[in-house]
Amino acid sequence: MLGKNVFMVCYCVLSLCLSAVAEAPRVLCTTFPIYHATRNVVEGRKGVDVGLLLPANLGCPHDYSLTPADMQQIQKADVLVINGLGMEEFVGRPLQRANPKIKVVDSSKGIPGLIEQEGHHHHHHDEADGHDDEEEDDHDADRHHFNPHLFASPKTLALVVMNIADGLSGVDPEGAEIYKANAAKYSESLVALSGEVKKLKDTLANPRIITQHGAFDYFARDAGLEIVATIQSHPGQEPSAAEMLKLVGVVREKKPGAVFTEPQYPARIAETLSRETGIKVAKLDPVASGPESAPKDYYIKTMRENIEMLKKTLGTK
Numbered sequence: 326m327l328g329k330n331v332f333m334v335c336y337c338v339l340s341l342c343l344s345a346v347a348e349a350p351r352v353l354c355t356t357f358p359i360y361h362a363t364r365n366v367v368e369g370r371k372g373v374d375v376g377l378l379l380p381a382n383l384g385c386p387h388d389y390s391l392t393p394a395d396m397q398q399i400q401k402a403d404v405l406v407i408n409g410l411g412m413e414e415f416v417g418r419p420l421q422r423a424n425p426k427i428k429v430v431d432s433s434k435g436i437p438g439l440i441e442q443e444g445h446h447h448h449h450h451d452e453a454d455g456h457d458d459e460e461e462d463d464h465d466a467d468r469h470h471f472n473p474h475l476f477a478s479p480k481t482l483a484l485v486v487m488n489i490a491d492g493l494s495g496v497d498p499e500g501a502e503i504y505k506a507n508a509a510k511y512s513e514s515l516v517a518l519s520g521e522v523k524k525l526k527d528t529l530a531n532p533r534i535i536t537q538h539g540a541f542d543y544f545a546r547d548a549g550l551e552i553v554a555t556i557q558s559h560p561g562q563e564p565s566a567a568e569m570l571k572l573v574g575v576v577r578e579k580k581p582g583a584v585f586t587e588p589q590y591p592a593r594i595a596e597t598l599s600r601e602t603g604i605k606v607a608k609l610d611p612v613a614s615g616p617e618s619a620p621k622d623y624y625i626k627t628m629r630e631n632i633e634m635l636k637k638t639l640g641t642k
């Protein structure tokens with residue numbers, strides 16, 4: 326009798342272990358930069374499937390709404406890795422409805438030194454949909470005051486990567502060793518790259534720039550760049566005639582070295598500003614978007630190109 330019970334217990338423990346091994350989590354990431362970081366973290370972990378919810382070329386989803394196809398992807402996932410800091414205002418109540426069991430890994434969790442969002446209006450969109458805003462007020466409203474573009478600075482991305490590894494290790498302890506080793510290695514490369522960014526402080530002849538939207542605030546802090554104006558005060562929204570006049574005034578007064586456009590937005594306004602004032606136009610890529618099948622070093626290569634572009638455009642001392 327005793328023997329049989331012991332056997333039953335062993336059998337149950339064994340089958341639990343087997344099911345944990347067999348079912349590596351289905352991981353879904355919201356945005357391209359988080360997806361790219363997560364793919365680096367899970368490399369070599371058998372059976373883990375990493376999907377990307379939003380189109381890779383979309384860029385920041387500041388004004389995104391979930392589609393029925395998105396909902397289906399969410400229903401099939403075990404884990405959702407998010408950017409956090411209000412980047413995913415489209416998740417929340419619909420997410421819980423579609424998949425109440427999904428585990429959310431907030432890759433911005435606990436990261437220190439967050440930059441206050443400039444010109445932040447507390448409820449800047451979906452005003453007609455007041456109840457969702459109120460729900461956010463309950464948990465996370467404070468965090469929405471901060472700039473969410475941690476991914477565009479190698480220094481803060483290194484912390485994001487460690488958070489992703491921690492989160493996935495919690496959901497899939499069997500893979501923890503791999504996740505943590507990959508994250509440590511990738512963060513180390515990002516910290517080294519951050520050293521190259523930091524050197525720009527003593528190198529650039531004119532550190533004043535205009536950016537297209539708030540994506541480069543963390544990068545600028547690391548590189549000693551001064552962002553004297555931003556074309557889109559609200560992401561995705563073009564400046565009004567009055568804002569355009571103000572931009573022209575800022576260019577004449579502060580003499581920034583260039584206006585930098587981003588691949589995720591049209592360059593038209595920057596070109597108009599350039600025609601009006603003679604300011605240089607060049608492109609920087611915050612890696613908010615990219616090819617879905619990007620190689621593992623895509624981020625690092627793109628950031629190095631940004632560093633070279635800054636030197637070439639702004640001049641060196």
Ligand SMILES: [Zn+2]
Binds near residue numbers: 385538
């Ligand atoms: Zn953005």
